[in-house]
Structure formats: C-alpha cells, structure tokens
Amino acid sequence: MASPVFLGLDFGTESVRALLVDAKGNEIGLATSPFPHGQIIDHLPGSQQPLPPLSAFQNPRDWLSSAAKATRAALRKANIEGDAVVGIGVDFTSCTMLPTKSDGTPLCLLDEFASDPFAWPKLWKHHGAQKQTDRINEVARARREPLMDRYGGVIGLEWFFPKVLETLEKSPKVYRATDVWLEAGDWFVWQLVGGTASNLSRSTCQAGYKGMWSATDGFPNPAFLKAIHPQLENVVATKMPGQLVPPGVAAGGLTKQMAKKFGLKEDTPISAAIIDAHAGVPGAGAATPGTLVMVMGTSSCHMLNSDVERNIPGVAGVVKDGILPGFYGYETGQAAVGDAFDWLKKLTGQKDFLELGRDAANLPPGSNGVLCVDWLNGCRTPLMNGELKGAFVGLGLQHRPAHLYRSLLEGSAFGLKWIVELLREGGVEVRKFIATGGLPHHNPLVVQVYADVLGETILVHPSKQGPALGAAILGSLAAGAFPSPNAAIRAMAMKSENIATYKPIKSNRKVYDSLYLEYRRLGEFLSSRDK
Numbered sequence: 001m002a003s004p005v006f007l008g009l010d011f012g013t014e015s016v017r018a019l020l021v022d023a024k025g026n027e028i029g030l031a032t033s034p035f036p037h038g039q040i041i042d043h044l045p046g047s048q049q050p051l052p053p054l055s056a057f058q059n060p061r062d063w064l065s066s067a068a069k070a071t072r073a074a075l076r077k078a079n080i081e082g083d084a085v086v087g088i089g090v091d092f093t094s095c096t097m098l099p100t101k102s103d104g105t106p107l108c109l110l111d112e113f114a115s116d117p118f119a120w121p122k123l124w125k126h127h128g129a130q131k132q133t134d135r136i137n138e139v140a141r142a143r144r145e146p147l148m149d150r151y152g153g154v155i156g157l158e159w160f161f162p163k164v165l166e167t168l169e170k171s172p173k174v175y176r177a178t179d180v181w182l183e184a185g186d187w188f189v190w191q192l193v194g195g196t197a198s199n200l201s202r203s204t205c206q207a208g209y210k211g212m213w214s215a216t217d218g219f220p221n222p223a224f225l226k227a228i229h230p231q232l233e234n235v236v237a238t239k240m241p242g243q244l245v246p247p248g249v250a251a252g253g254l255t256k257q258m259a260k261k262f263g264l265k266e267d268t269p270i271s272a273a274i275i276d277a278h279a280g281v282p283g284a285g286a287a288t289p290g291t292l293v294m295v296m297g298t299s300s301c302h303m304l305n306s307d308v309e310r311n312i313p314g315v316a317g318v319v320k321d322g323i324l325p326g327f328y329g330y331e332t333g334q335a336a337v338g339d340a341f342d343w344l345k346k347l348t349g350q351k352d353f354l355e356l357g358r359d360a361a362n363l364p365p366g367s368n369g370v371l372c373v374d375w376l377n378g379c380r381t382p383l384m385n386g387e388l389k390g391a392f393v394g395l396g397l398q399h400r401p402a403h404l405y406r407s408l409l410e411g412s413a414f415g416l417k418w419i420v421e422l423l424r425e426g427g428v429e430v431r432k433f434i435a436t437g438g439l440p441h442h443n444p445l446v447v448q449v450y451a452d453v454l455g456e457t458i459l460v461h462p463s464k465q466g467p468a469l470g471a472a473i474l475g476s477l478a479a480g481a482f483p484s485p486n487a488a489i490r491a492m493a494m495k496s497e498n499i500a501t502y503k504p505i506k507s508n509r510k511v512y513d514s515l516y517l518e519y520r521r522l523g524e525f526l527s528s529r530d531k
Helices: 060-078 130-143 146-151 160-170 172-177 184-193 204-210 222-228 235-239 256-262 276-283 338-347 353-361 401-425 438-442 444-454 466-478 485-493 506-529
Strands: 005-011 015-022 027-034 085-092 097-100 180-183 201-203 243-245 250-253 269-271 291-296 300-306 318-320 328-334 371-373 391-393 432-436 458-460 500-502
Touching (some): 005 184, 005 276, 085 184, 085 466, 130 160, 160 180, 180 235, 338 401, 371 401, 438 444
Antiparallel strands (some): 015 027, 371 391
C-alpha cells in the first residue's frame, strides 16, 4: 500500500508554496505560485489614488487562486492523484487580517467598499496603526493589565487589535459593516472547510501571539477594550465569533467545491492554521521541549516549546498550544539578521558574500578589535524597542569590510546569547539548538560563530522548506496519521543523514565570553541614549 501523502501550504508575503510530503518525510512535490497582486502598497486595484503611507494590503482572491495553482502543480511534479493526499496543513504570515461579512465574504470584494483601503486585508507589515498601538499600550500600562506580562510589557505595532482600532478610527463605515474580524490564515481555512461564522476555527497560535488571547483568560476583557475606545467594548462578542483550535487539530474537511478547485479529495482533514515562522518548529524536527529552533532569514524568530509557563520580561509571547498541542510555546526574535548582512555587503561595495565570508572566516574571534551591536532595525528581544540603533566601535584605518562583517555576525550571536540567558534565568530550560531557514544553508560561518558564542552544538536541519514541512506535519496530525506530535515529527522531520552539525571551538568561546560582556555594556549605553 502506498504511503499516505500530506500537503503543506506555506503562505509568504509574495507567494504561496505547496509541498507534498509522505509519511517518512520524503518531499515528493514542490511548487510555488506568486500572488497576482503581490503586496498592495501604492494604490488599490483599479485605482490610481495613492494609499496612505506605511500601508500594506493584499487581495484575498490571490490566496485561494494561487494556493490552488501551486497545489495542482505540486501534484503534477509528484506524479500522484489528489486522492493520495490525506491531510492538509496551512501556515500564514501574521498578523495579516481582514474584515468580512458573516458568510466570510471579504468587504473589499463588495462594490460598496472596494475603494476603501480599510476594507482590504492588512498585511503583517502594514504599519499604519502606530497611534493606535501607542494608545493600547498606554491604557494597558495605566490599568496594569495582566496580559502585558505575557508579551514582555509591549503590544506590537503589527498585531491584531491595533489594526482593528485603526479601521474603527479611520473608516467607521467599514468597521460598522464588519461582521467578522479574523486572521487571514483562519479565513483561508474557513474557506476550505466551509461552515458558519459561529463555528469557524481560530488558531491558538495566531490568537495567542498576535491577538492578546490566552487559554486561561481568553481575548482582552470588555472593560479594557472600552477604555481604549468605547466602540471596542463588545468587539470580541459581536465581531469575533468562532472556536479556538490548536495547530495540528482538525478544523474540518475540504468542501466539495474546494476539493474540485484544488484537485484534491472531498472531506480531506485540514489543520487549524499556524504562523509561518512557528511552523518551522515541527519542520525542523523539534519534537521535545527545551529545543530552541532558530528560523533564520532576513530577521530571526527563535522559538521553543516547554512544559512550563513563565512570564519573562522581554520575551514577546508565551502561548499554551501556540506551536504544538500540549506545550507552552515561547517566541523571541532579532529584528535584523540576513537583511543586516545584506546591508553591509551593499554598503561596502561587495558583489557577493563569497569573498567577504572567506576573508571574515580567516579573521580571529573579536574581528581584530571591532565590536558591533546588531540593532540595525531596533531590538526585538529583550528590549522590545524598534527605535534603538546599532553601532560599530573600535574601528581603525587598518580595518576592512571583512572586519565589519565578522563583527556583525558576532554581534548577532551575542544578541542570541542574551535571549538564551533570558529564558534560562526565567526558569525555561534550553537544552538543544536547531537552525533552519535559508540563512544557515548558505552561510555556514554565521552558524559556527553562533555555536562558538553560545558554547553549544547547533544542528542545521536539511530541509530548505521548514515552514512548509511543518505545515504538512500538522496536516498529518489533523488526519490522525500519527498518535502524537512527537511521533509525527520523528517520522517526517528527523532524517539524520543530511543534518549538519556545528560544534563550538573551545578557544574561540573563551574570547567570546569576554567580548559578550563588552557587548552588553555597549548595549546599555546605546539604550540609555534613547531614553
């Protein structure tokens, strides 16, 4: 009997990726389909009216059409029929969210609202709600809302409720017409499984990390929301219907209409959605608590499952069932990693990273006296301050681009060491390290520097499709193909033959232990200048 196949749909900012994986973790079909409208940042489709600054929207039609196209292409590449797929998982950028009518119709698809930007889905990177974010944080601090402890004391600009409040204040007509506010990942799953608004599945991952929800307290209480804005008092009860469902638990089965559109079998189980970066945790083979998964790309999201719940100042979120059922999921991150490396390459006029990396690898730890604080796009964890600026110190005429580059890699590693210390000091065990994402596969030097600074062995997972693989694993759990998340991850994401291992070089670690203290002192100086 042929092995069952699982589909992982990985939604990015510009495209969706469809990955077909069998029960042994073999990736048998992969296809990517770009969104026809991409990011809507200049003007709405069919309009030449400029959008407000810092806007970023998307077209919900693109999500369905591109996902169907990618799925059919992946099936062709795998040379299998759609009925071989027995489970589907979905990861999505977050917080990408939208207003709909009670039947799930996005407001932007109605003629009455097509020309209003606030009727369109707000992409995760939409930054138009700074004033509203400031208001929410101000009220929460004044009221000493307990929920702030779960998020390191700061509600983020890209999160759910700031975007809702922005619409309420800037387009009351759209707010009044909205029956359902929800994340795009939840909307997509709703379209696949059908049903009414009252029983739609809301992901505990998206709600917990971006919507201020917790398993014990639910969404923010009406009194807090009323203090923010009187018309927000009952928004949860009146405009946020549905059931909270952990990733890996089935939200329903594929409808006949969607089965035909995607070329799949009707009633195929579909997992509740998960945030794209968080899908990288099961996709990297992290089956046990205490494993820090470093999803390394333009920025880095460092995530960990734990058996214990600890509110740690500076940690941007701890959510029960946030990543996998049965665990507390911790999210931390660094705001500039790969994009900071790319910035330095361009700044110094280098054509590529090959020569730069080779020269940097030949330098000793400490980059001959150059020290970097890596806050080139602010500090995400633990200071939660996007306005902070980084620095290079110790520069002399003898230094070259490679010195700057290596010191930037080291600064990034020091930032990670701070995060690890923060978790451990807060009572959360960190026992194992796995790197995934695009960066570890084409930049081995950064992984070695990380290992040396941490004094820990780092594994690099062989899959270059970590989030998509993670989504497929969640699809297998929704289908009941494995008895537990641990069993699914071990079977599908722990193939050891191609795992790269980076062990710390002891002599380098001694140097970095001293330099880390200098990094922290310089960081204190830079953060004090911002006050």
